Amino acid sequence: MTDSPKPKVLVIDDEAGPRESLRMVLKNQYEVLLADHVDAGLALLKEQEPDMVIMDIRMPGKNGIDGLRELRTIDSRVAVVMLTGFGSLETAQEAIRLGANDYLKKPFDIREIEETVRRGVQHTQLERRKTRALEELHQLNLQLHEQIALKEKWAVVGEASREFAHDLRNPLTIILGYCDLLAEQLRQLHETKANETAGDTLQYMKNIEDNVQRCYQLAEQWQKSDQQARSGYETIALDKLLEETVKSMEPLNLLGQDKVDYTVAAEPVQVQADRLQLLRAIYNVVTNALHALPTSGGKITLSCRAAAKQARIEVVDNGSGIAPAVLDRVFDHSFTTKPPDKGTGLGLYITRKIVEDHGGQVSIQSREGQGTRVTIVLPLAEEGH
Ligand SMILES: Nc1ncnc2c1ncn2[C@@H]1O[C@H](COP(=O)(O)OP(=O)(O)OP(=O)(O)O)[C@@H](O)[C@H]1O
Numbered sequence: 414m415t416d417s418p419k420p421k422v423l424v425i426d427d428e429a430g431p432r433e434s435l436r437m438v439l440k441n442q443y444e445v446l447l448a449d450h451v452d453a454g455l456a457l458l459k460e461q462e463p464d465m466v467i468m469d470i471r472m473p474g475k476n477g478i479d480g481l482r483e484l485r486t487i488d489s490r491v492a493v494v495m496l497t498g499f500g501s502l503e504t505a506q507e508a509i510r511l512g513a514n515d516y517l518k519k520p521f522d523i524r525e526i527e528e529t530v531r532r533g534v535q536h537t538q539l540e541r542r543k544t545r546a547l548e549e550l551h552q553l554n555l556q557l558h559e560q561i562a563l564k565e566k567w568a569v570v571g572e573a574s575r576e577f578a579h580d581l582r583n584p585l586t587i588i589l590g591y592c593d594l595l596a597e598q599l600r601q602l603h604e605t606k607a608n609e610t611a612g613d614t615l616q617y618m619k620n621i622e623d624n625v626q627r628c629y630q631l632a633e634q635w636q637k638s639d640q641q642a643r644s645g646y647e648t649i650a651l652d653k654l655l656e657e658t659v660k661s662m663e664p665l666n667l668l669g670q671d672k673v674d675y676t677v678a679a680e681p682v683q684v685q686a687d688r689l690q691l692l693r694a695i696y697n698v699v700t701n702a703l704h705a706l707p708t709s710g711g712k713i714t715l716s717c718r719a720a721a722k723q724a725r726i727e728v729v730d731n732g733s734g735i736a737p738a739v740l741d742r743v744f745d746h747s748f749t750t751k752p753p754d755k756g757t758g759l760g761l762y763i764t765r766k767i768v769e770d771h772g773g774q775v776s777i778q779s780r781e782g783q784g785t786r787v788t789i790v791l792p793l794a795e796e797g798h
């Protein structure tokens with residue numbers, strides 16, 4: 414019966430006598446399946462998945478040894494006990510070599526049969542349980558690998574999003590600053606009806622446009638993979654880049670300080686770089702300098718020059734400086750001394766990543782209470798670029 418909880422034992426023997434006596438001995442404890450030749454036995458094996466097989470060695474047509482070989486290609490785990498007649502001990506040992514688990518000599522000893530079958534069934538059930546457990550482990554392992562891969566992917570996306578949001582803040586802050594300036598100018602224009610500030614207003618409009626453009630580019634790069642993002646290398650005149658940076662930040666008063674004194678000391682130097690990424694790096698450094706300045710008398714000097722086949726950019730401020738105890742942590746991910754609404758501690762981490770991606774190095778020197786110097790070194794653009 415298919416719903417029988419009894420373990421199944423398959424007996425393959427061409428002689429009715431031993432088949433029947435085995436059935437009689439085993440039927441109380443097992444479901445006994447009978448076959449009178451090898452092929453019928455193997456068909457039952459596939460259909461019923463018995464917990465043990467008892468097979469005669471000497472049979473007409475396919476004998477038990479051939480049957481055993483074929484059986485092992487179907488089921489490598491089920492316990493098989495071979496039946497041997499008088500004097501065929503060597504064949505029985507050969508069967509063991511071929512993958513049988515045991516043998517029983519005819520005529521049968523009932524105790525021996527019961528014990529052998531009990532062991533055989535137990536062996537098969539243990540083997541099957543082991544296989545199932547291994548399969549489950551394998552599945553679990555696969556699932557774990559998938560989950561880890563997914564988590565890692567999200568961690569990368571999460572990190573990229575944080576950096577993206579962080580750097581989008583710089584141009585947006587500048588846009589907001591210009592919006593304030595424009596609003597003020599428009600108010601004055603309205604009051605005086607004079608047109609003297611129209612030139613400035615146009616320049617402010619241009620700065621707003623440039624920075625909105627950067628937001629778009631940043632968003633675009635964020636969507637691309639790292640590799641695609643790197644394809645945007647071009648020859649960049651650093652002196653021009655620094656002048657533009659100052660020009661766009663100078664008119665602003667983002668932090669309520671008195672007007673900041675910017676100096677650009679730039680020699681003509683060219684590098685191969687991703688313009689947007691390099692701007693991200695420089696803005697992060699200049700923004701840090703701005704944050705550190707005193708409310709009045711603040712000075713920021715940007716310079717660049719070529720030295721020893723390298724381009725050297727320096728941003729020097731006369732701000733608060735950095736305590737020696739934390740100086741070697743300022744490039745760490747998330748290290749900040751600012752309140753949460755002022756800093757995330759990503760600025761210098763991102764800067765270093767960008768500079769190193771460009772084959773350069775960034776370093777910082779500082780004296781508490783006196784000021785800070787950030788140095789970015791990049792490979793010079795090769796001649797002809
Ligand atoms: N020019 C500077 N003057 C004084 N301290 C500085 C200067 N540059 C960096 N630091 C110190 O290094 C820390 C880390 O700087 P970083 O740019 O990585 O993060 P942050 O400015 O705190 O936050 P954000 O993520 O907004 O840039 C700052 O919190 C500050 O303590």
Ligand SMILES: [Mg+2]
Nearest residue numbers: 697701760761
């Ligand atoms: Mg910063």
